[in-house]
Amino acid sequence: MGTFFKKLASLFCAALFMALSLIPLSAAYAEEPEKNFIRWVDNKVPYEILMSAYEYEVKYHDSDTVDFDFAKALAYLATRNGNKFSVKKDLKALSDLVLSLQQGKKIDDYFGNNRYYKYYVEAYDAIFSQFIGEYTIEETDEKGYGLKNYHPFPKGYWFNHSDDFGNSRSYGYKRKHLGHDMYGSVGTPICAVEGGVVTELGWNRYGGWRIGIRSFDKKRSYYYAHLRKNQPYIQGLKKGDVVQAGQVIGYLGVTGYSFKENTNMSCPPHLHIGMQLIFDESQYQGPTEIWIDVYPIMKFLAHNRASVYKDGMDYKARNLKKTI
Ligand SMILES: [Zn+2]
Incomplete structure (x- = not known):
């Protein structure tokens, strides 16, 4: 019996020691609870x-x-x-x-x-x-329900694309292709897929002349890159501007992959379009960014292409669907 109590006592001491030594650890965790948000999305819906x-x-x-x-x-x-x-x-x-x-x-x-x-x-x-819902057509006031976001290429402009998400690219070091390339003619007006706020505009050593637009609900960010040399954007577009879905924002080109501004690459002209999801602000920029495959989404959006016309130096879209 004596040994039994001794064993019990030493077990109790060990348990107490473990419990005490765990307190600071759990207290530290309690101060910073693990945030619960989505960290990756593989968009595979055909x-x-x-x-x-x-x-x-x-x-x-x-x-x-x-x-x-x-x-x-x-x-x-x-x-x-x-x-x-x-x-x-x-x-x-x-x-x-x-x-x-x-x-x-x-x-x-x-x-x-x-x-x-x-x-x-x-x-x-x-x-x-924000892709589907009620809308009013700007000029006619006609109401409808359906696709509200736009294809980046307006009606009547050719484009070519294939499933290229995640392909390897190299520029000094290997990087994965976290977007989608859509080939077309230099100068093709590029429309905003979704409305939002211009968060990035200017030269980037990979993307060349590029535009970043964040959706109004802040959950999506779109990246339009390699825009035209000399005249990449519509006149006056700047960071902080609000754009609407379907609005012409810039022109297709072949700039990028250079530290030197306004340099063309040696490859066929194309728009690189990327779509990023943001569930937590920490994912907006940096190593935890979530980029999704937009190839099937671009095919889907081909059912809603804007009509554009020339207006001075620029092109403008007419009869856009506005969210009610
Ligand atoms: Zn690309």
Whole structure:
């Protein structure tokens, strides 16, 4: 019995020692709780799925019976397929989902408590929340519901692009291509995909003449690079300006990859467009930036291209969709 109590006493002492030695550590953690926000997003939703979900969204946006939601539908599919999309299987899964919604089910009934589903809802909402909605056409006052964000190339201007996100590039050292290249003719007017505030404008040794625009809700930032030598931007555009979706902001060119301002690269003219997601301000600039693949998004946006006309030195867009 004596040894038993001794053992118990020494165990108790050890436990007490451990508990005491843990106090400062846990106190330190208590002062700085781990912030909980999304740290990475792989946007893998194919164009065909975006289009199909978009058609359902337009069809059911004011339905009292069918509770469809664009971002939730994409989140439902990604949760179901583990973010490995198959156009055929997921188009079928999406139409089956809509059939069940027509019978009174809610999207949240399926994965409402699943943490992956919650993650995807937040991620797709951050990407697409301002893409679709009610709008008024500026000049005609006509109202509608649909795609509000614009393709960067206006109607009638050719472009060529392919899935190039994440390809390796080298400039002194290896860097991943965290954007999307769209080939076209020098001088093609470039439209803002989404409205927002101009946060960057000027020369960058990689991007050449470039523009950064942050969305009004601050969750997205767009980067337009390699703009035209000598006349990269519309007259007077500057940091802090507010631009609207579809507005002409600059011109396609081939500048960049030089410390020397206004230098052309030796490659075909193209627009580099990047889309960054920001869930926490620490992700805005620096090593934790989240850039997503916009190739399918650009194909989606090709359904909404601005009409432009020449106005003095610049081009302007007409009949833009304005958010109500
Ligand atoms: Zn690029």
